[in-house]
Amino acid sequence: xxxxxxxxxxxxxxxxxxxxxxxxxxxxxxxxxxxxxxxxxxxxxxxxxxxxxxxxxxxxxxxxxxxxxxxxxxxxxxxxxxxxxxxxxxxxxxxxxxxxxxxxxxxxxxxxxxxxxxxxxxxxxxxxxxxxxxxxxxxxxxxxxxxxxxxxxxxxxxxxxxxxxxxxxxxxxxxxxxxxxxxxxxxxxxxxxxxxxxxxxxxxxxxxxxxxxxxxxxxxxxxxxxxxxxxxxxxxxxxxxxxxxxxxxxxxxxxxxxxxxxxxxxxxxxxxxxxxxxxxxxxxxxxxxxxxxxxxxxxxxxxxxxxxxxxxxxxxxxxxxxxxxxxxxxxxxxxxxxxxxxxxxxxxxxxxxxxxxxxxxxxxxxxxxxxxxxxxxxxxxxxxxxxxxxxxxxxxxxxxxxxxxxxxxxxxxxxxxxxxxxxxxxxxxxxxxxxxxxxxxxxxxxxxxxxxxxxxxxxxxxxxxxxxxxxxxxxxxxxxxxxxxxxxxxxxxxxxxxxxxxxxxxxxxxxxxxxxxxxxxxxxxxxxxxxxxxxxxxxxxxxxxxxxxxxxxxxxxxxxxxxxxxxxxxxxxxxxxxxxxxxxxxxxxxxxxxxxxxxxxxxxxxxxxxx
Numbered sequence: 001x002x003x004x005x006x007x008x009x010x011x012x013x014x015x016x017x018x019x020x021x022x023x024x025x026x027x028x029x030x031x032x033x034x035x036x037x038x039x040x041x042x043x044x045x046x047x048x049x050x051x052x053x054x055x056x057x058x059x060x061x062x063x064x065x066x067x068x069x070x071x072x073x074x075x076x077x078x079x080x081x082x083x084x085x086x087x088x089x090x091x092x093x094x095x096x097x098x099x100x101x102x103x104x105x106x107x108x109x110x111x112x113x114x115x116x117x118x119x120x121x122x123x124x125x126x127x128x129x130x131x132x133x134x135x136x137x138x139x140x141x142x143x144x145x146x147x148x149x150x151x152x153x154x155x156x157x158x159x160x161x162x163x164x165x166x167x168x169x170x171x172x173x174x175x176x177x178x179x180x181x182x183x184x185x186x187x188x189x190x191x192x193x194x195x196x197x198x199x200x201x202x203x204x205x206x207x208x209x210x211x212x213x214x215x216x217x218x219x220x221x222x223x224x225x226x227x228x229x230x231x232x233x234x235x236x237x238x239x240x241x242x243x244x245x246x247x248x249x250x251x252x253x254x255x256x257x258x259x260x261x262x263x264x265x266x267x268x269x270x271x272x273x274x275x276x277x278x279x280x281x282x283x284x285x286x287x288x289x290x291x292x293x294x295x296x297x298x299x300x301x302x303x304x305x306x307x308x309x310x311x312x313x314x315x316x317x318x319x320x321x322x323x324x325x326x327x328x329x330x331x332x333x334x335x336x337x338x339x340x341x342x343x344x345x346x347x348x349x350x351x352x353x354x355x356x357x358x359x360x361x362x363x364x365x366x367x368x369x370x371x372x373x374x375x376x377x378x379x380x381x382x383x384x385x386x387x388x389x390x391x392x393x394x395x396x397x398x399x400x401x402x403x404x405x406x407x408x409x410x411x412x413x414x415x416x417x418x419x420x421x422x423x424x425x426x427x428x429x430x431x432x433x434x435x436x437x438x439x440x441x442x443x444x445x446x447x448x449x450x451x452x453x454x455x456x457x458x459x460x461x462x463x464x465x466x467x468x469x470x471x472x473x474x475x476x477x478x479x480x481x482x483x484x485x486x487x488x489x490x491x492x493x494x495x496x497x498x499x500x501x502x503x504x505x506x507x508x509x510x511x512x513x514x515x516x517x518x519x520x521x522x523x524x525x526x527x528x529x530x531x532x533x534x535x536x537x538x539x540x541x542x543x544x545x546x547x548x549x550x551x552x553x554x555x556x557x558x559x560x561x562x563x564x565x566x567x568x569x570x571x572x573x574x575x576x577x578x579x580x581x582x583x584x585x586x587x588x589x590x591x592x593x594x595x596x597x598x599x600x601x602x603x604x605x606x607x608x609x610x611x
Contacts, residue, residue, distance in 0.1 A: 002085070003027040005197050006161045006179065008171050008218055009188025013037075013067035018192070021050045021069045022195030023245060026253075026399050027099075027193060028073030029600050031084035035095045036064035039169045041093060045070075045084035049600075052456040066168065068161045068191075070097035077122030086163075087126040089133035090117050090215055093165055093519075096132070096142070097192060098125040100157035100178040100568055108153065127253070132162065139591065143167045144215050146517070147174060149577055152212070152226055157356060158210075161191055175208040179354050179381060182206040182214060182221065189216045193279050194352075194378065195238050195246045196397060203238040208437065229519055237598040244396045252337070252598045254400035254492070259586050262444035264405040265407040267394040268412045278434040280416050280423075288389045291371045292417075293424035295345040299338075299370075301361045304488065306404040306410060311480035313414035314574050320422035320432075330357035334364050341367035349414075350374075351398060351406040353381025362386050375413050377406055391417065400599045402491045407484060408447075408577055415440065417572065439571035445522040446568040450581045453565060454598055457582055460547070460563050461589035467495060470518045472510060472583075473502040478522035480575045481576045484584030491590035492601045501507040502528075513544040520586075521561070522579045525551040526572045534561050534606045547561060547586075549579050 003024025007013045017034050025032075030051040031164055033045025036299045050071060070085035077083035085097045102108070105124035108131055113119075119132045131153065136146035144163035151158070151543070157177030164172070169345065173191050183190035183198035183205050190198045198205060208214060217606055220284055223231040250256035268336045273280055285292060287373045298480060300310035307329060314325040328338070330348075341344075346365040350358050353376035362383065363371050374383040374390035377398065384390055393409035422428030464470075470489060474482035483499035488495050502521065514517065523532045531554070539546055540560060548561035551569050558564045565582040567575075593597050 002073050002193070004069075004097055004099055004159060004161060004191065004193045006068040006171050006173070007188070008066045008216055010064075010065055010218070011188065013064050014062040014573070016201075016460070017067050017069035018050065018054060021053070021071045023196040024193055025050055025071050026401055027602065028071050030072045030079030030239050031081070032069070032071045033086050034067055034069040036062060037066035037163060038064035041095055041163060041165050041168065041324055043086050043088060045081065045086065047080050047084060061347060063551055065150060066163070066171065067132060068095070068097050068163060068171065075101055075124075083104070083121045085122050085125060087121065087123060087129045089129040091133055091137070093133045093273055094124055094129050094137060095165070096129040098128060098160040100127055100159055100176075102154055102158065103156035104154065106157075106314060111175055114211045124156075126162070128158075136164075139333045142172075145174055145212070146178055147172050147225070148213055148228065149227060151176070159193060169217055172609065173208065173214045173216060175212055176210045177356065177359070177382075180208045182208065184218065184221075184357055185474055187219050189218075196399075199238055199240045199245065199263040200242055205236050205380075207235045207236060209385070210299035220528045239379065239416050240397060244483040245399060252400065252588070252592075253403060254402055254404060254598050257398055257400050258581065258588065261405045261408050261581065262447045262451075263449070263569070264409050265412050266397070266444045268409045269440060270394075270415065271314070272416060273437060273441060278437040280420050280437060282391050282416060285373065285389050285417070286389045286422075288371055288373060288584040289424070291345055292421050294343075294345055294501060295323050295421070297341070298323050298325045298347060299340070299346045299365070300325060300329050300349065301333055301358055301365070303326070303330050303355050303357055305407050306351060306355070306485060307409055307479045307485070308484040309414060310347070311413050311483070312477060314348070315480075315553045316415055316418035316573060317421065319424060320428045322427040323421065323425075329362070330355065330361040333361045338364070340365055340368035340370050344370040346370045346372040347417075348372060348374050348383055348387060349376070349410055350383050351377045351395075351403055351410070353378045353383040359383065359386060360525040375410055384527035400602050402488055402587075402598070404565045408580065411577055412440070413466065436571050436573050439574055443570065443574055444579055446570060447581055450578060452566055453582065454585055457565060458586045458589045461586055461593060463563070464518055464547070464586075465590045465593040466516055467516065469512070470495060470497045470520060471497040471505070471512065472497060472500070472520045472522075473504045473505060473532075473535060474522040476526065477572070477576050478579055481522055481580045481583070482520070484580055485587070488584055488587035488592065491600050491604060492587055493594050494602070495590070500537045502532055505538065506536060510538065510542070513539055513542045515543040515545075518545040518547060520547045520583065523548045523550050523554075524556060524567065524575050524579060525569070526575060533557065533560070549582055
């Protein structure tokens with residue numbers, strides 16, 4: 001949830017830390033801070049964004065070749081100067097930055113109060129800093145041992161980096177349930193929550209696993225577990241281009257990522273679809289092919305936008321593979337004592353691969369004996385390591401907090417999976433299989449045609465920017481797209497929006513419709529077309545404003561609706577990959593016109609790595 005960055009080497013640390021925090025700000029932007037080690041350790045922190053931190057630090061001592069930085073998404077304690085990271089222990093021996101939640105922090109805090117410790121903030125992180133210090137002073141041990149022993153007392157999730165003021169030649173990093181990656185340079189090391197601050201300096205990285213502790217000095221790194229057993233670091237190569245994490249001339253990352261979708265969808269199926277034979281090969285699923293072909297029930301686990309992608313998969317798998325599917329919120333699945341059978345197939349979807357609720361649900365499913373496969377975007381993240389098999393999307397880094405290209409990449413992978421399973425178990429004919437595969441190959445070009453309407457959609461947004469509420473309607477595969485469109489509008493423009501199956505409008509939401517209520521209807525030509533026309537008529541009869549997403553050339557609905565956005569015709573199975581794009585653009589332009597921070601909407605962060 002929060003952004004962590006660290007550096008140790010011969011370069012000035014300040015510039016590296018600030019640039020790293022700017023690249024990590026999508027993970028949290030309530031407050032920010034850094035600690036720099038020179039002859040002493042200087043801590044600077046404040047409420048607000050990284051730019052506020054820069055202004056606060058201006059003119060102060062920023063020397064030092066070792067440092068840590070943090071940008072926060074608040075969990076314990078409101079966003080303010082005191083609760084900002086880094087946190088210092090009471091006697092000043094330790095400085096800590098932390099992502100995650102220490103669940104037993106209140107018990108630890110009471111213990112420390114009995115030992116005469118006092119606290120300045122409301123955070124669980126300050127409790128951890130003081131616990132490390134207490135063990136360090138009470139047991140007369142090294143900083144490394146103090147950190148390790150403290151973490152054996154902790155219940156919860158953490159990615160943290162620690163500076164000891166008495167041992168300033170090192171950084172100590174640890175991870176459990178919250179990602180940390182270490183970049184390897186020439187006589188230097190970089191630490192971060194993800195690879196975005198590191199890729200500029202090195203492509204060689206070590207992904208820390210749960211219960212790993214790394215002691216990092218300028219010319220060496222040692223890796224241990226909580227049992228003090230030495231580990232051999234596994235060095236990976238980053239496959240990220242620096243241009244992928246820059247705006248590239250676009251006003252916002254979100255707009256850039258919307259326009260990247262033709263490429264990201266193509267990259268996701270490239271090498272997996274044989275365009276001559278029209279066959280799908282998903283190499284990451286080879287270990288579980290028998291399970292896939294013989295599955296009797298599939299459970300999909302996800303959160304947020306990924307949950308909407310899972311709903312699309314439910315329609316596709318049931319239609320083409322004839323396997324019953326349940327789509328679950330990760331946060332609810334693990335707490336309601338779900339029924340899981342050993343022959344169940346569980347699909348976990350997450351852009352970051354670090355979503356805390358989804359990860360815990362995976363562990364629950366595995367403990368019950370189910371086969372679990374992952375669909376995620378970030379190589380080296382936790383979900384690929386926790387699952388039995390999986391498929392990466394190839395959307396590239398997604399910096400905008402509101403997910404766009406990750407959603408369509410997920411739907412692309414899930415579509416290929418549905419077709420593959422249906423083909424293997426004999427419920428999808430070869431001719432239908434190849435027809436849909438051929439249509440999928442054409443999707444990137446069709447999205448490019450939709451993006452040519454950007455100026456028209458921008459004009460339409462100007463007519464809707466001042467509304468207070470809106471409803472999104474869709475049927476079949478377009479119902480999850482309606483949910484996703486409504487979510488995008490809520491996330492970035494702060495306009496209340498709800499998505500419904502179009503037929504459900506009569507069961508309550510129709511009461512909301514009047515001359516001030518815009519209703520976005522996904523009304524493409526498919527088997528529900530006549531029904532959706534009836535829904536539009538019901539809205540118009542109550543003077544609602546209809547914005548319809550229609551198939552190119554559809555004159556009938558164009559004559560009924562107030563505004564229309566056309567999308568190219570495609571196979572019914574793939575309509576959602578097209579119909580979601582104008583909804584993304586509409587939300588984007590409305591938010592910009594309302595003066596909202598599109599890439600960093602209030603109260604949100606990119607990856608929810610805490611429960």
